[in-house]
Amino acid sequence: MPSSPIKAILFDKDGTLLDYQRTWTPLNRAAADLAAGGDPALAAHFLRVGGMDPESGQTASNSLLAAGNTDEIARAWIDAGARFSVNELTEALDRLFTAAVSDAVPVTNLVRLFRDLHERGFRLGIASSDSQSAIEGLVKRLSLTPWIDFIAGYDSGYGVKPEPGMLLAFCEAMGVAPSQAAVVGDNPHDMNMAISGGAGLKVGVLTGTGTREVLQPLCDICLPGIQMLATDVFEGAPVSKP
Structure with a gap:
């Protein structure tokens, strides 16, 4: 106390x-798809890197997608194969996340x-x-x-x-x-x-x-x-x- x-x-x-699950599970999938340029296998890889199971949609506590900021997510996904610069991917993800407030639960x-x-x-x-x-x-x-x-x-x-x-x-x-x-x-x-x-x-x-x-x-x-x-x-x- x-x-x-x-x-x-x-x-x-x-x-x-x-x-979190109702708001961010679909949003994390959209973010991974954006970073992967529409490649499903690469998007699934990015989700795993971020701590989310691509099949169940469950995200691990204190994982990158649960606790990281956009810059940290962008850097990790670029290291994992995303073909963007850090600034490009960070800005693209921030635009996606900002636009998604209309779907927040x-x-x-x-x-x-x-x-x-x-x-x-x-x-x-x-x-x-x-x-x-x-x-x-x-x-x-x-x-x-x-x-x-x-x-x-x-x-x-x-x-x-x-x-x-x-x-x-x-x-x-x-x-x-x-x-x-x-x-x-x-x-x-x-x-x-x-x-x-x-x-x-x-x-x-x-x-x-x-x-x-x-x-x-x-x-x-x-x-x-x-x-x-x-x-x-x-x-x-x-x-x-x-």
């Missing part, structure tokens, strides 16, 4: 706000959850290994703009997970100490960002690729999903605006 009242909550995006009613948390005084942010433009597009599409105080993508200049930069930038922008911030995520890289940044509360969720066995040793609380936050974690929590 946190040693001081939590005043701000930083959410991961994919697997935390969005159902939220894990719960995010407007209701974020509005409730925001009205109770919590400052809210999103930190993702996706691009800033993709996060901004999702926030706009899901009508979350009034409730989101901070956005950080892999290309926002704060560093990448599991480094602490996104968390520390969030805390600085919100005017809170890291010990007054909670991090909510579905993968070890989220929890390790929280640990390295000194977050006051680490919340793992099981709506992504991370399993309870993987997350439990790294987090303070492990929940089925963020829909449990208001009742199981922050219900009645003393909140004072920073």
